[in-house]
Amino acid sequence: MTGTDPSAVMASDPLVIAGEEIGPRLILGTGGAPSLEVLGEVIEASGAAMATVAMRRLDPAAKGNVLDLLVSMGVRTLPNTAGCMTAKEAVLTAEMAREALETNWVKLEVIADDKMLLPDPLELIDAAEELVGRGFVVLAYTNDDPVLAWRLEQTGCAAVMPGGAPIGTGLGLCNPHNIELIASKAKVPVVLDAGVGTASDAVLAMELGCEAVLVASAITRAENPPLMAAAMAGAVRAGWMAAHAGRIPRRRHALASTSFSDMAETFAEQ
Amino acid sequence: MVSVYLNGQEMLVGAGSTVADLVASVLPGAQPARGLAVACNREVVPRSSWPAVVVCSGDRFELLAPAQGG
Numbered sequence: 001m002t003g004t005d006p007s008a009v010m011a012s013d014p015l016v017i018a019g020e021e022i023g024p025r026l027i028l029g030t031g032g033a034p035s036l037e038v039l040g041e042v043i044e045a046s047g048a049a050m051a052t053v054a055m056r057r058l059d060p061a062a063k064g065n066v067l068d069l070l071v072s073m074g075v076r077t078l079p080n081t082a083g084c085m086t087a088k089e090a091v092l093t094a095e096m097a098r099e100a101l102e103t104n105w106v107k108l109e110v111i112a113d114d115k116m117l118l119p120d121p122l123e124l125i126d127a128a129e130e131l132v133g134r135g136f137v138v139l140a141y142t143n144d145d146p147v148l149a150w151r152l153e154q155t156g157c158a159a160v161m162p163g164g165a166p167i168g169t170g171l172g173l174c175n176p177h178n179i180e181l182i183a184s185k186a187k188v189p190v191v192l193d194a195g196v197g198t199a200s201d202a203v204l205a206m207e208l209g210c211e212a213v214l215v216a217s218a219i220t221r222a223e224n225p226p227l228m229a230a231a232m233a234g235a236v237r238a239g240w241m242a243a244h245a246g247r248i249p250r251r252r253h254a255l256a257s258t259s260f261s262d263m264a265e266t267f268a269e270q
Numbered sequence: 271m272v273s274v275y276l277n278g279q280e281m282l283v284g285a286g287s288t289v290a291d292l293v294a295s296v297l298p299g300a301q302p303a304r305g306l307a308v309a310c311n312r313e314v315v316p317r318s319s320w321p322a323v324v325v326c327s328g329d330r331f332e333l334l335a336p337a338q339g340g
Binding site: 031039054058060065066096 | 308339
């Protein structure tokens with residue numbers, strides 16, 4: 001890939017999922033923001049075009065709501081099935097989200113317990129098959145297991161979203177080799193999801209071949225959420241550009257960038 | 271009166287009440303056009319059916335809305 005204007009190069013290859021152009025490659029998770037006001041600042045600073053929401057029991061006393069905020073800022077809503085521990089729960093939650101939000105897109109999460117928050121592979125596959133069969137566009141949160149990611153793709157998931165580390169840990173990419181394997185094999189977009197702690201994690205994910213990064217806690221729970229949102233947006237852009245710029249090979253020995261020829265006679269040689 | 275459960279809380283509603291009545295009891299006045307979903311006994315009740323579906327004693331309803339998450 002060549003080009004003199006980096007922004008034009010990036011713009012020529014936007015994030016596309018299930019045939020729909022999403023645009024920016026940073027997807028925002030809205031969980032953890034201390035207030036809707038801060039969330040609005042985060043959205044503005046991140047430039048994200050898509051953000052996740054959960055489905056929860058209505059609180060009639062709540063002041064304002066996240067849906068109105070996202071709609072007012074022109075951000076696409078991606079409902080998730082956060083908290084579900086069985087395929088049955090996840091399918092019902094997705095159906096509720098489709099009814100409430102008039103979208104058949106869903107970020108599928110089926111976790112094994114409330115401590116590790118790691119995906120339950122068996123329930124996840126069952127839920128993915130069922131939801132794809134019901135016409136959903138499924139973006140599946142998964143372990144960093146290349147085989148499971150491949151199986152999810154085979155079920156018809158529109159994107160696979162391996163975690164770099166358990167949700168909310170900020171540990172970064174614990175197994176970058178597996179993330180690279182997933183990204184190199186997948187025919188659908190790979191979105192690094194969960195575990196991101198700081199901007200360098202997002203850069204690495206993109207350099208490894210991910211198409212996008214989803215960040216929630218690392219932004220919303222940072223001391224300065226809008227500043228971290230801007231950092232993540234820049235990191236995702238930097239990582240994508242580096243991944244497509246053709247990095248130099250790693251070498252065992254040094255390779256001078258400056259020629260040794262035509263040097264002046266040194267005092268040591270006099 | 272019949273006894274039903276809404277978001278885990280038992281409540282009494284008039285015999286013949288519909289799902290629309292149930293939602294209105296929680297959200298009186300104008301309701302948002304989007305952002306609400308109802309399930310009855312783990313089955314989604316489409317919004318278009320709310321005025322027609324009559325609640326039965328022991329029904330378990332969930333009224334969900336988008337919240338920050340993920």
